[in-house]
Amino acid sequence: MMLKYFDLQRYTAQHREQLQAAVSRVVDSGWYLLGNEVKAFENAYAQYIGTAHCVACGNGLDALSLIFKAYMERGLLHPGDEVLVPANTYIASIISITSSGLMPVLVEPHLDTFQIDAQQMVKHVGPRTKALLIVHLYGKCAFTNELLSLCSEHELLVIEDNAQAHGCLWNDKRTGSVGHAAAHSFYPGKNLGALGDAGGVTTNDEVLVGIIRAIANYGSNKKYVFQYVGQNSRMDEVQAAVLSEKLKWLDQDNQRRTLLPNIM
Numbered sequence: 164m165m166l167k168y169f170d171l172q173r174y175t176a177q178h179r180e181q182l183q184a185a186v187s188r189v190v191d192s193g194w195y196l197l198g199n200e201v202k203a204f205e206n207a208y209a210q211y212i213g214t215a216h217c218v219a220c221g222n223g224l225d226a227l228s229l230i231f232k233a234y235m236e237r238g239l240l241h242p243g244d245e246v247l248v249p250a251n252t253y254i255a256s257i258i259s260i261t262s263s264g265l266m267p268v269l270v271e272p273h274l275d276t277f278q279i280d281a282q283q284m285v286k287h288v289g290p291r292t293k294a295l296l297i298v299h300l301y302g303k304c305a306f307t308n309e310l311l312s313l314c315s316e317h318e319l320l321v322i323e324d325n326a327q328a329h330g331c332l333w334n335d336k337r338t339g340s341v342g343h344a345a346a347h348s349f350y351p352g353k354n355l356g357a358l359g360d361a362g363g364v365t366t367n368d369e370v371l372v373g374i375i376r377a378i379a380n381y382g383s384n385k386k387y388v389f390q391y392v393g394q395n396s397r398m399d400e401v402q403a404a405v406l407s408e409k410l411k412w413l414d415q416d417n418q419r420r421t422l423l424p425n426i427m
Contacts, residue, residue, distance in 0.1 A: 223348025227259030
């Protein structure tokens with residue numbers, strides 16, 4: 164007999180009525196993209212993470228890619244610049260770097276934590292090193308004071324991949340609010356999961372937010388005016404409504420995962 168580590172169907176069934184009501188609300192509204200549900204979720208999630216802004220998008224990979232592309236548009240990153248990244252991360256972290264014309268530099272993890280090792284990281288810092296993509300793996304916080312001190316010393320952008328750590332804390336801050344910008348995946352199996360693909364970016368950088376929103380909307384912040392080479396990356400209203408509901412239970416669900424990981 165196979166024991167499921169995470170029974171998504173069983174978990175979803177616990178909140179069937181609330182989720183069905185959220186979906187019905189969207190269906191009845193007649194507004195399915197770029198509406199009030201997305202705005203409400205962006206506001207709620209930014210407040211939860213502790214940042215000034217959240218930009219909803221299509222998925223976690225898009226969230227990462229949008230950050231790198233926006234920094235390149237700002238002139239803070241350039242083609243061929245190096246981005247330090249954990250060697251044991253998921254492939255999406257690497258794709259987001261290479262697809263933006265940047266060079267990933269793989270850093271081995273600390274053997275006690277399996278998070279990026281600051282001592283290994285500093286060995287890879289060179290003249291083309293411009294950013295660290297820190298990935299909070301396995302639901303654990305990867306930040307350390309030593310890591311952030313090194314980033315400050317070498318003037319590196321700190322970009323968080325928070326796809327596996329919704330609700331995780333570092334001191335009194337949530338991951339997703341400690342770096343310059345953070346990407347979040349809301350894939351159904353994540354701690355905070357939609358009923359399909361969805362993602363988001365959190366940051367306090369208002370200029371970066373404007374560029375990300377434009378790139379995600381075909382490169383446009385004004386109708387028929389295209390300032391950037393863009394793409395189409397949207398969170399739909401159904402996913403936003405579902406995520407707003409699930410966000411209410413996130414801390415409680417995280418606690419249950421920690422105490423009783425096999426009953427969810």
